[in-house]
Amino acid sequence: MEAKKRTTGQSAHLVKLNSVETDTKPRLMSGIKEWDRVVGDGIMPSSLIILTGDPGIGKSTLLLQITDKLAEHHVVYYFSTEESLQQVKQRAQRLNCTSDSLLFSDQANLESIINTAQDHKPDVVIIDSIQNCYVSNSQTIPGSVGQLRESAFHLMRLAKENGITVIVTGHITKEGTMAGPKTLEHMVDAVFYLQGEDRWQTRVLRSVKNRFGTINELGFFQMGEHGLEEVPNINQQLIAEVSYCPGSVLVSFIEGSKPILLELQALTIESKLAMAQRVVSGVDHKQVVLIAAILQKYLHIKLSAQDIFFKVSGGFKVKSSSTDLGIALALLSSYFQQPLPEKSIALGEISLTGQIKPINQIATFVREAEKFGIENILVAKNQQIEHSTCTIKHFTNVYELLALFEDN
Numbered sequence: 001m002e003a004k005k006r007t008t009g010q011s012a013h014l015v016k017l018n019s020v021e022t023d024t025k026p027r028l029m030s031g032i033k034e035w036d037r038v039v040g041d042g043i044m045p046s047s048l049i050i051l052t053g054d055p056g057i058g059k060s061t062l063l064l065q066i067t068d069k070l071a072e073h074h075v076v077y078y079f080s081t082e083e084s085l086q087q088v089k090q091r092a093q094r095l096n097c098t099s100d101s102l103l104f105s106d107q108a109n110l111e112s113i114i115n116t117a118q119d120h121k122p123d124v125v126i127i128d129s130i131q132n133c134y135v136s137n138s139q140t141i142p143g144s145v146g147q148l149r150e151s152a153f154h155l156m157r158l159a160k161e162n163g164i165t166v167i168v169t170g171h172i173t174k175e176g177t178m179a180g181p182k183t184l185e186h187m188v189d190a191v192f193y194l195q196g197e198d199r200w201q202t203r204v205l206r207s208v209k210n211r212f213g214t215i216n217e218l219g220f221f222q223m224g225e226h227g228l229e230e231v232p233n234i235n236q237q238l239i240a241e242v243s244y245c246p247g248s249v250l251v252s253f254i255e256g257s258k259p260i261l262l263e264l265q266a267l268t269i270e271s272k273l274a275m276a277q278r279v280v281s282g283v284d285h286k287q288v289v290l291i292a293a294i295l296q297k298y299l300h301i302k303l304s305a306q307d308i309f310f311k312v313s314g315g316f317k318v319k320s321s322s323t324d325l326g327i328a329l330a331l332l333s334s335y336f337q338q339p340l341p342e343k344s345i346a347l348g349e350i351s352l353t354g355q356i357k358p359i360n361q362i363a364t365f366v367r368e369a370e371k372f373g374i375e376n377i378l379v380a381k382n383q384q385i386e387h388s389t390c391t392i393k394h395f396t397n398v399y400e401l402l403a404l405f406e407d408n
């Protein structure tokens with residue numbers, strides 16, 4: 001066989017993994033627990049991470065608070081490519097970020113940032129934001145997707161070759177994706193979204209990609225005059241909001257490692273339209289339509305002639321079949337205009353045949369519910385619950401749910 005022609009480039013140096021020395025640097029802890037937990041028990045040294053979110057959501061605020069803490073034990077360079085140093089100082093004063101060891105620059109030229117970092121080898125480089133950086137002598141246009149990718153490529157090399165942790169912020173588009181290609185998310189080690197909930201100024205930090213930690217972990221903050229404050233127990237706030245009115249049902253789902261307690265709210269009302277409306281937010285539209293169909297089929301109640309409005313408190317988005325039973329009870333409670341027993345939580349799946357099915361991790365949900373004073377647990381007939389002080393109500397099928405509502 002004819003030998004292949006050699007392409008340019010030197011032959012690669014191969015080593016055994018056993019001979020590779022591992023990076024023994026500890027993870028970078030900020031002491032802000034909600035952040036540290038979401039990033040994977042501290043930031044992995046030498047990684048490139050992106051903090052992204054809607055404009056004005058609080059990315060610069062959070063980053064400044066984190067870096068102020070990191071600067072107590074590490075050398076941190078903060079490049080503000082969007083705001084002047086005066087503006088950053090004003091924010092720092094408002095947030096009480098007074099670290100004397102944090103160093104700032106308003107340099108936005110990427111080569112200059114990289115040269116500075118290579119020369120001085122700080123532990124952490126912050127760039128707020130990557131979209132405002134420009135690469136001189138580049139074939140790509142400043143601010144373009146191409147330039148964004150080029151910047152990410154150079155920053156990744158800076159991180160890996162110099163052992164520098166690089167954290168950048170990035171905007172997201174109206175559609176909720178990182179402005180720029182999804183490929184940017186593939187190029188970096190970790191991606192964190194800062195999202196806003198519609199009330200209480202709550203901000204949720206979510207890990208959507210993490211090469212060195214779990215994903216879908218949530219951290220909760222509250223935006224106040226002095227910046228983002230940690231909310232160590234979001235369930236305390238969520239449970240205080242539950243009304244136990246007709247149409248309201250408490251459910252739980254697991255996000256990351258946390259069980260979240262949430263109120264589902266349904267409103268059913270006789271439709272004046274030929275085709276009844278279904279306006280659903282926070283849960284999957286199809287899940288509500290399906291459960292309404294199951295109730296109509298087995299209970300002979302005419303939900304098809306009712307407009308259905310459905311939402312989840314706190315602006316959360318829930319994707320879990322463990323909320324099936326809660327959705328059914330919220331619909332029935334609104335339809336019959338009767339509330340469920342106070343301090344109750346519904347935890348179960350519903351099959352297409354109308355059977356109530358047990359769910360996984362029930363003990364975690366029950367423990368969390370008990371912590372917040374829940375007294376009644378509504379579950380499937382064959383759901384085993386051990387060591388609970390609550391009253392457990394078992395249901396075999398949707399027909400048995402009618403017993404919760406008088407005169408039906």
Ligand SMILES: Nc1ncnc2c1ncn2[C@@H]1O[C@H](COP(=O)(O)OP(=O)(O)OP(=O)(O)O)[C@@H](O)[C@H]1O
Pocket residue numbers: 053054055056057058059060061062082094171223224225226
């Ligand atoms: N004096 C203040 N008191 C309370 N909250 C304030 C005050 N000033 C700013 N904020 C809050 O901080 C938010 C702006 O935060 P920040 O600039 O960190 O957001 P960002 O995500 O970095 O925005 P951008 O996408 O424009 O960079 C405002 O929307 C507001 O909620």
Ligand SMILES: [Mg+2]
Pocket residue numbers: 059060061082128
């Ligand atoms: Mg900003």
